[in-house]
Amino acid sequence: MVRNFVSCRWAVAERFNVVVAHLMWSVLCLCMPLSVFSEEAPSFTRDIKGLLSDRCIRCHGPDAEDRHGGGEYGLRLDTFEGATEDLGGYAAIVSGNAQKSELVIRISEEDADLIMPPPEAGEPLSADEVALFRRWIDDGAKYEPHWSYTPIRRPIIPEVSNTFWPRNQIDRFILAKLETKGLVPSQEANRMTLARRLAIDLTGLPVSPEQVDEFVVDTSTDAVEQFIDTLLSHQGYGEHMARSWLDLARYADSAGYADDPPRTIWPYRDWVIGAFDNNMPFDEFTIAQLAGDLLQDATVHDAIATAFHRNTLTNNEGGTIDEEFRSVAVVDRVNTTLSTWMGTTIACAQCHDHKYDPLSQQEFFGLYAILNNTADADRKDESPLVSIPWEPLDVKRRPLEKELAAILKAVPEMKKITPKKQVQPRGEPPELRPLRKHTDTLRRKIAAVKTVTVPVMEELQDDKRRVTKLQYRGNWQDLGPVVKEHVPAVFPQPELADGQRVSRLKLAEWLVDRENPLTARVLVNRLWEQIFGIGIVSTSEEFGSQGELPSHPELLDWLACEFIDSGWDIQAIQRLIVTSATYRQSSKPTPELLEYDPENRLLACGPRVRLSAEVIRDQALAAAGLLSLKKGGPSVHPPQPNLGLKAAFGAGIDWKTSAGEDRYRRAIYTTWRRSNPYPSMATFDAPNREVCTIRRPRTNTPLQALVTLNDPVFVEAAQALARRIIRESEANVEAQATRGFRLVLTREPRPSEVERLVELYEETCAKYTTQPGAAMAMATKPRGPLPEEILKHFDGNVSEAHIHLAAWTVVGNVLLNLDEAFMCP
Known part of the structure; x- marks a missing residue:
């Protein structure tokens, strides 16, 4: 109905009152929650669980100390057994009978002394919410297990009316939901837009205008697929993919805390890049990082992979207790492992049983025990180390x-x-x-x-193994009973021989076992998020009960099954996504669609996503012709603003700007200091990587504009772009403006856009004609004097060259700061 109203062109003769009636119904549909007017039975997961969590669980949940009401142990509403417990002739929930359920009686109460939740605890439930509880209880009050803890099973592909639109099975899941909402997909994006979108999504780098033109005129039936395969084999692919993984691994070139001394761990970064370049199966990728040292015939590369968990902070300050900070590191490894592979936040279970998910403190320390027997111990020398050839x-x-x-x-x-x-x-x-x-x-x-040495994981010998004890309130000195190695009981358990313990290797194998309900879901959701800007589960860091429900749960499970059945092939899933009709849609929504689905959760149009900090910088250098494609090696120190910042307490890393091509390496090779991150990265939401970061925020602040207008990297990029415009264009202003535009944005500019750029260029030339000193500064600082190949375009007239190059630098700066330049279209 909503879509019909939005899309219809009403006949002139249509009576006014009919229009008004449709309008009122459309507004009603948009404003009311679906479950209120849907005939579908209320679902515990979709409709009830969130209400219980927000309004009830704080006082009627798993935490016995905070529990109120009910019997001897208080009233629990987070379990069916607790909610239906006989409380002496009555119960909070009487399955199948809302009228006799004390919960419904109390949430419907008007007396301030009797109503639940009480006034001091928050707003009362609305009439619609009370109605949901009534319907759910009358329907049997079924407490469903949390969706992400259920086994992954391949769903049935949905039927759709429009059988011409889908390019693969992804599209059928998307289209089926669109059709239930009365919506239709957007038209396909043009080839130029698609070229930029694919290149940015798969390599983090723009393609050249020449490559785009070749793609546009390619009439072969598999032109898009060939273009995608070229990008997946591009040398920039692994570097781009590694960026998000290094956020998870909390990779940094310093050890953290106040001193924040340097740490040689760049070989791990290079290992990750190489793994993505070689499309290493994700199960092997997992096992190598968590237990590479325990593999039979382990190699140096397997050892380097285990540096994943040596990215923890170490504290070398005087007076600190090594065992305390070793324990902190093990806690971080537990949290990072479950966040990275299972999208599960378990940190609160360090001190007490989880308040919302079935994860106990005992189980937290069962995982702690698995990771508690490595040889590292917060030592200054970072041992154990492995020497690597370089x-x-x-x-x-x-x-x-x-x-x-x-x-x-x-x-x-x-x-x-x-x-x-x-x-x-x-x-x-x-x-x-x-x-x-x-x-x-x-x-x-x-x-x-x-030699180059890297901190790695190494298991203690049996006679030196540590005994793990529960830590009361997470205090490493307040110890309780011994805890053996084990994983949370809510998940399928690893197979163990008699007397065998859950080692790091067993843990890694368990994470990528087919029956693990989370790992495959979490990873395909993350791949989806990297491309569409938001995951099928929008809270990609939280697949527990406090996270959001998936927008397309069957699609998520289908992708997870595809991922496992493909042999955990990351590129296979990426290829599926980017070859879909869903991905290839135009990203320009209609005003009506934007109002109905502002976050594009239904995917009735293509993705439009703000670029990451690294891509924004790399793109500017690439457009300017400055970007170095040199791979690997020690981290570099590109130019940064002179902010007067020095290393903390004289023990950190003072910034000594790199020379030569190292000034222009891809951002992934920039030295990552935890106490003082590279300024432009931090401004565009990059984390300091003290802890595992699953999802970066996307902010929009004036500081970002100040960076891209004034940061020395972006100023030099604008100057180099100006020189490239002169060097690669015909000697007319329109052609030069067009070349600059395409180098930055890929697509052909509209005539009005060329006209405006030419106006800006001519206005700026006129200004600099009277300001030769300012012209020289704008054209040469910090890039340096104009080379002969540029001066020859002006017959050796240096002053004239400065004026024109200064003007094109201003134009280049504008191009690099366009909204379109910061977006994946």
Whole structure:
């Protein structure tokens, strides 16, 4: 009905009162909750659980200390047994009979002394909410298990009326729901829009205008699929995918706390990038990071992967107790593991049983026990460590070792010589003394070429294993009974042989077991969120009872089944999503659709998402032609504003700006300091990574505009973009404006847009003609003097070149700051 009203073109002869009647019904449909006028029976999960949680559970939930009313142990409304308990001839809920249910009587009460919830606890339930409780109880008051704890089963593909629109099964789930709402999908986005959308979503980098033009004119039936495969194999794919995983892993190049000293852990970052580039199956990806050291025939790369849980903070301040902060690190590992793989917040169970989910403190420390027997112990040396080969150091070391080996082979007597404080034998042949001096120098040089070492996980030997005890109120010194390794009972249990304990390896295998109800759901939801900006479950960090319900639960389970059956193939799921008609829709909603579904939860149009901090920076450098595609290696220090910030207490990392191409590396290689994050990243909502971050917020503040207008990286990008415009365009202003526009936004500009850019350019040229000093500064600082290849376009006239380049720099700055430049279209 709503859609019919929105889409109809009413005939002129239609009577006015009919229009008004339809209008009133449409407004009513939009304003009333679906369950109020739907004939569908109320659902505990969809309709009742949230009301109980918001209005009742605080006083009638699992926490015995806060529980009121009822019998000897208080009234519980979070379980069927508690809610239906005989309280002496009456019960809070009488299944099938709302009229006799004390809960309904009390929430319907008008007396302030009798009504529930009491006035001091909040607003009373509305008439509609009371009606929901009545209908639910009359229908049997069924307490359903929480949806995300139920087994994943492949759902039936829904039937749809419009059989021409779907490109794959995803579309049938989306369209089926649209049709129930009387909505239709949006038209398909044009090729230029689709090219930019795909490139940003899969690589985090824009495609060149030439690549877009080639894609646009490709008439082959699988042109889009080929373009997608090209992007999935692009060298930027792994770097882009790794960004969100490093948020989960709380990856940083410093150890945290007040001193925040440097930490060499970049090989783990490179391992993650390589894993995504090689499309490592997610089950293998999981096991390597949680228990790579426990694998049979484990390699150095397996050891590096375990640095996932060495990203915890360490405290080297004087007077701290190592065991206290080791315990803090283990707690963080428990929280991070369940958040990352199961979308479950278990942190409150460190101190007490979870108030909303079936997770006890005993179970928290069962997980703690699994992770409590690694050799690390909050030590300053970060041990245990593993040495890794790194080509730049090997290049330095190899010729020295080769020269030394040649000398020792030619003069065997030199083999007896030790490099440090040796006692020279009497009567040594004088001709050997210079050679000995040289071999000593070679040995010192070889020793000076330090190896790269990475902190890793390493299991303690059986005779050194720690005994885990429950910590009362989470206090590491207030210990209770011994707790053995185990996982929460609400989930299927791992298979164990007699006497076998739940090791880290068993934990990792359990997380990616087919019967685990959460891992596959959580991961496909996260992949969906990365592309559409919001997950099928919008609270991607919370799949427990306090999280939101999935907008398309059957689609979520279908994707989870596809993920598992594909062999945990991440790219297979991404390919499914981006080849769907749902993804390929235009992202421009009608005003009516925007009002009806402002968050685009029904997906009647395509995604339009604000870019991440890293992509905003990388895109500016790419458009300017500055971006270095060099992969891997130690983190770099690109330019940042001179804010007068120094390392805390002299023990951190003072910022020494990198030289050469390291100034222009992708943002993922930027040094990540926890105490002082890179300013432009923090401004665009990047976390400091002290803890696991599942979902970044998306804010919109004036500070962001100040960054992209004035930050030295963006100013230099605008200057380089101006030079690129001159270098790559014909010698007419319209062509130059068009080139600049396409380098930043990919698409062809409209004539009005070209006209406005030309006006800005000419106005700015006129201004700088009278201000040669300002023109030179705008054209060259911080980028540097104009090169000869630019000056030749102005017949060597430096002043004229400064004026025109300054004007194009202003235009470039405007282009880089357009709203469209910050969005994935």
